[in-house]
Amino acid sequence: MWYKGREGERLGIKGPTLTIPNLTFKNGGLYRCLADNKVGKAAHAHVEVFVEHKPVVSIEKYMVNTATENDAELKCIVKAYPVPEVLWQRNGKNIDVHTPRVKLHSKKNEYIENILVITSVQEEDFGQYTCYAKNSLGKVEKVVSLVKTPAIQEFVKPEKPHKDVVLTWKVESKAPVSKHELQYRRRGESEWQNIEPEVTKEDEHKYVVKYTLKGLDAGSYETRLRSKNEHGWSDYSPVMPFEGVLAKHGSTHKSHKKHHHKEKDQKDLREKQLPPPQGTPAQQQEFEQSPPPVGASQNGSEVSRLSAILLSISLLFLFRMQ
Known part of the structure; x- marks a missing residue:
């Protein structure tokens, strides 16, 4: 059975081989393999995986509030391999961490916890600070603000x-x-x-x-x-x-x-833009098949045929009389 991390997160994978697909920096860390056949004590072994990647920086608080004569802590957490160089800057210049009022505390585990401590804060200490981390694969920086306002x-x-x-x-x-x-x-x-x-x-x-x-x-x-x-x-x-x-x-x-009013106005606008109603299909058919109204103009060919019929009847009547 395989476990990950110092706290022993159970991965649910059995067997002598652990395969990690699509490896990312998050897969780095300590792994433990535990073997137990119920006879005597279980055996185990550790292996540490290092994944090379540029620094990943996270800030505990992007805005830190304090008052004059109080202390302040600015915390920057960095994860990277190869091990990065971590610096604090202000106004583009590295902060001297060896002055009486400024100290730097660093803890290294699976990540680097870098804490800039400013004691007895003065007016000139308020402003923006930059946590800057770099290794051979890249560099990253994040800004923290030290403020008097909330x-x-x-x-x-x-x-x-x-x-x-x-x-x-x-x-x-x-x-x-x-x-x-x-x-x-x-x-x-x-x-x-x-x-x-x-x-x-x-x-x-x-x-x-x-x-x-x-x-x-x-x-x-x-x-x-x-x-x-x-x-x-x-x-x-x-x-x-x-x-x-x-x-x-x-x-x-x-x-x-x-x-509600906005939706109603949009609905009214859509209704105004619709074409006029055309009636039902039955009404359209009735309209299309209905004869023209009395007094409406007739087709010229129908008039010509009627005149020809009357002329033929007249000629036939005259022929019989002769």
């Missing part, structure tokens, strides 16, 4: 809504949050619907934003959020998708009414 951390996607849709966001801010602005719209539209949810504090510096959309039409939607503290508004979060549900009868939701 940091929008996560959108919790609704789970298969059957009745109402609950939009949930998570926000972090050292300074108290005074306001949220949540926006949503049907996908493909340009106009956002604006909502100001209640400010609810979950933990010391963590906030949960929740808002329930009632009577929302079925379809695909998208949402975004920004929050405000004493330092100003945050940037809008990335736009996140979610699905609507069937609207209730008599719903007064603005979006529902707007889409």
